[in-house]
Amino acid sequence: MGDGRGGGSNRPAWLQQYELVGKIGEGTYGLVFLARLKPTHPQAAGRRGSPIAIKKFKQSKEGDGVSPTAIREIMLLREINHENVVKLVNVHINHADMSLYLAFDYAEHDLYEVIRHHREKLNLSINQYTVKSLLWQLLNGLNYLHSNWIIHRDLKPSNILVMGEGEEHGIIKIADFGLARIYQAPLKPLSDNGVVVTIWYRAPELLLGAKHYTSAVDMWAVGCIFAELLTLKPLFQGVEAKATPNPFQLDQLDKIFKVLGHPTVEKWPTLANLPCWQNDQQHIQGHKYENTGLHTIVHLPQKGPAFDLLSRMLEYDPRKRITAAQALEHEYFRMDPLPGRNALVPSQPGEKIVTYPVRPVDTSTDFEGTTSLQPTQPPSGNGPPGGQPVPRQIPRQMQQPMGGMQRMPPGANMGAFGAAPQAGMVGMNPGNIPMQRGAGGQSHPHQLRRKADQGMGMQNPGYPQQKRRF
Amino acid sequence: MSDFQTSTHRERWIFQPQDLVNKWTTANRRSAEILAQYGTTRLKVDPVDGSISNPEPLPDHGTLVGSSSVKPLSCEEEQVMRIFYEQKIQEVCRAFKFPHKIQATAIIYFKRFYLQWSVMEHHPKHIMLTCVYASCKVEENHVSAEELGKGIQQDHQIILNNEMIVLKSLDFDLIVYAPYRSIEGFIDDMDDFCRAGNGAHQRLKDLHQTANSEVDTMMLTDAPLLYTPGQLALAALYKSNSALSVLDFERYLESVFSRQHFDCPVEQFIQIISSINHLVSQLQLPGTKEMRHADRKLKHCLDPSSSSHDDHKKKEKKSKHKSKRTASDAQLNS
Structure with a gap:
């Protein structure tokens, strides 16, 4: 995979095959860029101008080489190939700072944005066909992973990409395998990897400190995502107890128990063996929860197949929880509307087609992630269209090279490709790369909105806190 | 991954015997040519883009063309060295009480690496350690480079310096089936x-x-x-x-x-x-004499000045020689 041997310039040969469009995401372990294969490059044959998402991994902890996150992601994605799993196209090495760049097929949307668009812009629920198709494809990809003994461990709306217009329009791609691992014959207990899964989507067995867990943790997350697709709100929005290595998360458990009722040893026999259940008699065992009823929250008839499927995904006992393979066979998917390949375009005529916004791109950055220090353009040019309550100045950390990233607010959302878009279509573009977005007349109504999510609570208090990683 | 059938291991890393011979010969010849041309096989790595280029000709090499006293390793000698360091991988893994799987993964990495490179281009001792290190990462049995280096009295920087070249030479196909x-x-x-x-x-x-x-x-x-x-x-x-x-x-x-x-x-x-x-x-495990001979030849290929008492060069390579002694010589002399 070529970062060719030639060339002694400052731009390695592999980099020259891409035209950088801009930065689309930023996370604890790196940056994500949008780029296009240059039409002149031989590899671009047949995929002329195809958009590529390039995820740059920083070195891991000081002095321990390539980050294990990058290793996991690469090793798994090199082996797997499925329509509903993101495709790793290439791996490049930047020898100057020993960082890795992973090139993926680009996906324009993700479930975080789709849900958000419906909640905040359209104020309209997602249509039945789209929900069902998204869910089916998610399960289809997950079934493939699980049958290959891979647990994703970090499923959440922002890690589930949806392809934009083109041949694969409306197809789901499960992304971000930085926490994924093979669970066949592990050399060490899985819990040694530390806490996994963003707290809202974390299965109760994890919250109660299970040492060994299975692919059922992914199915719990799917259940939470299913509910979120239906209601446009996260199902269990617990507040994370931070700065503790203890997996026990009282508030999150409290949120779950309030909806699903108190778990009992009768329904979940191995519950009694879970460390946190044993240790925390007072808080969780002592408290009696009224079962407020999942059906009232998701507004589904209790006897309908949709509710049946959802409640099987949210089964307390991981051994009784429905598997991806079983879920695909569920009655819900056999009745109208049937799930389809393009989840975003309903098959029935007359249905209103929703146009989802494209990903915002920060064009003020280069492939290193360093922001140009040239004077910024007035916001009128590339700034957000009026009427949005979003901050206009460049976030402070964007004005600094690389290092500034670590100062991101801890609650920051890492979106698609493992890192969320980070604000700001302002500033010059150092590589003189033509602006691909904004100028083309395509509307993109929400460029700066992620910033509002990043702990500022401007648009939607209570929605941040997407992710914690230890 | 349960599915070996669709794996990169099956698709790309199972060969015919003749393929192996061809690959080894190609790498060996390339390295021998470089030695003849430049007087050393140590490759130059560009600090900016990491591209690898031929070594700088030694200042006095011009006069030595054709009469260079430094002889390249033969394919057989390369094999001796590889087997020797594969045994070393097993030794290191035993010393750390790593599970069997880690040892096997590391050895397979090592084998795959030397399908593309001659031992004259990358010293097998360094590559061996890096393979163990990478194997630990992949098998979710993470050991820091420092810890690994300390455990066997080696400079852990060598492990880290070679990590990228190893991963790249493996073409990032990291899941192996033992x-x-x-x-x-x-x-x-x-x-x-x-x-x-x-x-x-x-x-x-x-x-x-x-x-x-x-x-x-x-x-x-x-x-x-x-x-x-x-x-x-x-x-x-x-x-x-x-x-x-x-x-x-x-x-x-x-x-x-x-x-x-x-x-x-x-x-x-x-x-x-x-x-x-x-x-x-x-299988013939390398004997002490055989190994010492190959090791000495390799030393000269990588650093011809070691035979001509060039103090300046010596100083530069000092740490490497020192560590080499602890790894191979100690073993050889025992």
Whole structure:
């Protein structure tokens, strides 16, 4: 995979095959860029101008080489190939700072944005066909992973990409395998990897400190995502107890128990063996929860197949929880509307087609992630269209090279490709790369909105806190 | 990953014997040519883009063309060195009490690496350590480079410096299938096949252990680059069973073939098993003298000045020589 041997310039040969469009995401372990294969490059044959998402991994902890996150992601994605799993196209090495760049097929949307668009812009629920198709494809990809003994461990709306217009329009791609691992014959207990899964989507067995867990943790997350697709709100929005290595998360458990009722040893026999259940008699065992009823929250008839499927995904006992393979066979998917390949375009005529916004791109950055220090353009040019309550100045950390990233607010959302878009279509573009977005007349109504999510609570208090990683 | 059938291991890293010979010869020739041309085989790495280029000609090399006293390693000598350092991988892994799987993964990385490079281009000691380090990361048994370096009194920076070149040379195909797990599967299956009572249980356990150590030896041969882990496992079990006579192996093989789809008939499979075991019986572990000779030659190839008392160069390489002594010489002298 070529970062060719030639060339002694400052731009390695592999980099020259891409035209950088801009930065689309930023996370604890790196940056994500949008780029296009240059039409002149031989590899671009047949995929002329195809958009590529390039995820740059920083070195891991000081002095321990390539980050294990990058290793996991690469090793798994090199082996797997499925329509509903993101495709790793290439791996490049930047020898100057020993960082890795992973090139993926680009996906324009993700479930975080789709849900958000419906909640905040359209104020309209997602249509039945789209929900069902998204869910089916998610399960289809997950079934493939699980049958290959891979647990994703970090499923959440922002890690589930949806392809934009083109041949694969409306197809789901499960992304971000930085926490994924093979669970066949592990050399060490899985819990040694530390806490996994963003707290809202974390299965109760994890919250109660299970040492060994299975692919059922992914199915719990799917259940939470299913509910979120239906209601446009996260199902269990617990507040994370931070700065503790203890997996026990009282508030999150409290949120779950309030909806699903108190778990009992009768329904979940191995519950009694879970460390946190044993240790925390007072808080969780002592408290009696009224079962407020999942059906009232998701507004589904209790006897309908949709509710049946959802409640099987949210089964307390991981051994009784429905598997991806079983879920695909569920009655819900056999009745109208049937799930389809393009989840975003309903098959029935007359249905209103929703146009989802494209990903915002920060064009003020280069492939290193360093922001140009040239004077910024007035916001009128590339700034957000009026009427949005979003901050206009460049976030402070964007004005600094690389290092500034670590100062991101801890609650920051890492979106698609493992890192969320980070604000700001302002500033010059150092590589003189033509602006691909904004100028083309395509509307993109929400460029700066992620910033509002990043702990500022401007648009939607209570929605941040997407992710914690230890 | 349960599916070896669709793996990069099966698709890209199982070869025909002639492929291996070609690859080794190509790397060896390339390195010998570089040596003849530049007087050293140590490659120059561009600090900016990491591209690798031929070494700078030594200042006095011009006068030496054709009469260079430094001789390249032969393919056979390269093989001696590789086997020696593969044994080292096993030693290091034992010292750290790593699971078998890590050792196997590291050795397979090492083998794959030297399909593309000559030992004259990248010192096998450095690559060996980096392979162990990478294997630990991949198998979720993370050990820091520092810890690993400390444990065997090596500069951990060497491990880190080589990590990228190793990953890249592996083409980032990092999941490998070792025969140990296949053996486990077959032992379980044999348990059913024999409808084993208590006595047989113990004998199957012995068979398991013997087969595992058989695989340890097998890992030092070319077999892991030529055969699938399932084939290697059955070859090891076959050989161990001939010594222990736990079950009727051919009948067992037939039962396996009757239940599962295989690419070839039983007869051909038995042929494969005997080819693998032939490779094992042909394995020659490098002797002290042989190894010392090859090691000295390698030292001169990488650093010709070491033979001409060039103090300046010596100083530069000092730490490397020192560490080399602790690793190979200590072993050789023991």
